[in-house]
Amino acid sequence: MATLGFIEYGDASPEVRAVFDDIMRTRNTDWINNFWKAIAHDPATLRRTWESIREIMAPGALDPLTKEMIYLAVSVTNQCGYCIASHTAAARKAGMTDAMFQELMAVVGMANETNRLVTGYQVEIDERFKTK
Amino acid sequence: MATLGFIEYGDASPEVRAVFDDIMRTRNTDWINNFWKAIAHDPATLRRTWESIREIMAPGALDPLTKEMIYLAVSVTNQCGYCIASHTAAARKAGMTDAMFQELMAVVGMANETNRLVTGYQVEIDERFKTK
Amino acid sequence: MATLGFIEYGDASPEVRAVFDDIMRTRNTDWINNFWKAIAHDPATLRRTWESIREIMAPGALDPLTKEMIYLAVSVTNQCGYCIASHTAAARKAGMTDAMFQELMAVVGMANETNRLVTGYQVEIDERFKTK
Amino acid sequence: MATLGFIEYGDASPEVRAVFDDIMRTRNTDWINNFWKAIAHDPATLRRTWESIREIMAPGALDPLTKEMIYLAVSVTNQCGYCIASHTAAARKAGMTDAMFQELMAVVGMANETNRLVTGYQVEIDERFKTK
Amino acid sequence: MATLGFIEYGDASPEVRAVFDDIMRTRNTDWINNFWKAIAHDPATLRRTWESIREIMAPGALDPLTKEMIYLAVSVTNQCGYCIASHTAAARKAGMTDAMFQELMAVVGMANETNRLVTGYQVEIDERFKTK
Amino acid sequence: MATLGFIEYGDASPEVRAVFDDIMRTRNTDWINNFWKAIAHDPATLRRTWESIREIMAPGALDPLTKEMIYLAVSVTNQCGYCIASHTAAARKAGMTDAMFQELMAVVGMANETNRLVTGYQVEIDERFKTK
DSSP states (O other): OOTTOOOOGGGOOHHHHHHHHHHHHHHTOSOOOHHHHHHTTSHHHHHHHHHHHHHHTSSSSSOHHHHHHHHHHHHHHTTOHHHHHHHHHHHHHTTOOHHHHHHHHHHHHHHHHHHHHHHHTTOOOOGGGOOO | OOTTOOOOGGGOOHHHHHHHHHHHHHHTOSOOOHHHHHHTTSHHHHHHHHHHHHHHTSSSSSOHHHHHHHHHHHHHHTTOHHHHHHHHHHHHHTTOOHHHHHHHHHHHHHHHHHHHHHHHTTOOOOGGGOOO | OOTTOOOOGGGOOHHHHHHHHHHHHHHTOSOOOHHHHHHTTSHHHHHHHHHHHHHHTSSSSSOHHHHHHHHHHHHHHTTOHHHHHHHHHHHHHTTOOHHHHHHHHHHHHHHHHHHHHHHHTTOOOOGGGOOO | OOTTOOOOGGGOOHHHHHHHHHHHHHHTOSOOOHHHHHHTTSHHHHHHHHHHHHHHTSSSSSOHHHHHHHHHHHHHHTTOHHHHHHHHHHHHHTTOOHHHHHHHHHHHHHHHHHHHHHHHTTOOOOGGGOOO | OOTTOOOOGGGOOHHHHHHHHHHHHHHTOSOOOHHHHHHTTSHHHHHHHHHHHHHHTSSSSSOHHHHHHHHHHHHHHTTOHHHHHHHHHHHHHTTOOHHHHHHHHHHHHHHHHHHHHHHHTTOOOOGGGSOO | OOTTOOOOGGGOOHHHHHHHHHHHHHHTOSOOOHHHHHHTTSHHHHHHHHHHHHHHTSSSSSOHHHHHHHHHHHHHHTTOHHHHHHHHHHHHHTTOOHHHHHHHHHHHHHHHHHHHHHHHTTOOOOGGGOOO
């Protein structure tokens, strides 16, 4: 179903395999998901996307679980089916419990609601919220 | 600029004032922001929205700071100017540092990118991501 | 601020003036709003857009007020500031009261919320909702 | 396929059953759809969502059919597959004919088009559309 | 699965057939896709939509391939599954190679990312970008 | 107004200045726009974003003008005010004439319309559009 199909590990060029290996090493897995196999047709995009993800999702001021939950919140807001499936799995792997999932969904739903209420009522930004 | 204008505390009915008081008590503030003053023209919506927010944003499996950052992530994804301003302030009040803010934005940006890459490439969901 | 500026009635070509005249006649007004003046730089787009609007927004199985409220609901969902301002005015002109406006906003907010809840929970469509 | 699966009526706690009963009573149906069964894993979200829907969708300044059509308009704009299926059914149940449906879709399509035209041309809001 | 089902060529009224014939003539094909067959239940919408598409997608200052790629870029941004499938096919027919497709997707992904970064950081528009 | 303010060239660290210099060299300009100055507070995000943009927007199977117009199309779809202003300027610099701009807007508007029509009518994807 993927537009260009998948590049499987066994058929991958050295350049693509290097990225696949780094994904598996970093994530401590032994398989490559469909997203990476699909964009692997464009090795530059595969490399650039993986390097960005690896840097952005690493532990920092925010821990990996928080980052995965933010990723899931965006994916739900954007109605991206693949992303919701894969990032729900990733967040669970990072430690998201069912209770966390439920609270996350409640916040995402409510934010999508009030985002529209405030804009629909054409509310101007409070002076004290404005930065210099 | 707000479509129906604002209901100021001094002009509010007892029903609206009760909600304003609860907002200030719960948030430990002495003022009401423009959003609440705008939707206060519809007391049912004001009450329902506040009670939902109060329940959803309370500490639980996720702490209030994480919840505020999720709220901000959704608001940025939806391009809601008022929400970004007010929830950036709320997240900071809950403990978000500049470093956390920057990492949050990086995740939001990346998620909005890969949400489109995977859908643009028409990637089917991996079997192992599907729930029963 | 408009990218190509505005075509004012006095400066308009006969082709553009014909559309401006039809807008004012159909809407029973004596002025042309900024949207029409901006896209008038592309007479084909001006004509095509006006003719579509005139046909779509005419009374039919749905009355003009209902149609304007739907237009406003979409504009709020899409966070389009100009559209919210102009269609709030149009809906009011067509008969929308403050009470109708408030109920409309409540529905729009709630729909944006449950749209995300159902997708976030990856809920499959009930068999009985599926058409043949 | 739902992330947490469904809570069926027979397996529901008294708290969840009370909400299920109220849904069926209010809607005059004898079954619970997948959306409610999915979010029932979070009884607080189930209760809060149902109570909001019940209040918001009740007859008021806008009748239930108009409200359902607005809900459908938002769901289409947001590309929510489940919501389009379930709210098309709900709107039909409330009295939406095929002719109404077709006109609704035409308005939703056109609004999504002009929302982008006006923003793409960077059109400033007319002074007379601005509220005080 | 389509809400109203399809109008097949053989069952079409003269009015609908005239549009179907024009589609096939203009596109040099011998078949009508599901989208047209679905909206054909509303002949006015079918006619208006086809005439708009025919005018908008014709060669002009932009060539048809560029226009199809823009159409695909929007469809990916909006997460429209049908549109991505049909416009990928249309763009390929107009001359889009795999390399073009990959570069298109990379731009769409990046644009969706920076759109959120700039709004999340609440960046004001540079004076030199503002039109008169 | 930017959440963290701007890092001006004169105040920039060597790491940030290196990116600023590369932007100006690559784009043949003598100034840095507000977007780069805002995200420069996060040097990793500045570097990663610039390197991605530089790679993605370089001439390839698609020329830079086509890429800028796609970027603008996405920005309009997402209603991003800053992006529309800056990418309209960038596209013009790359050679976009007013006629091209107008045709681009017409395509973006129409795509946003039909994206909703097809999903609203719940149209299933034609078999011949599906890839293997």
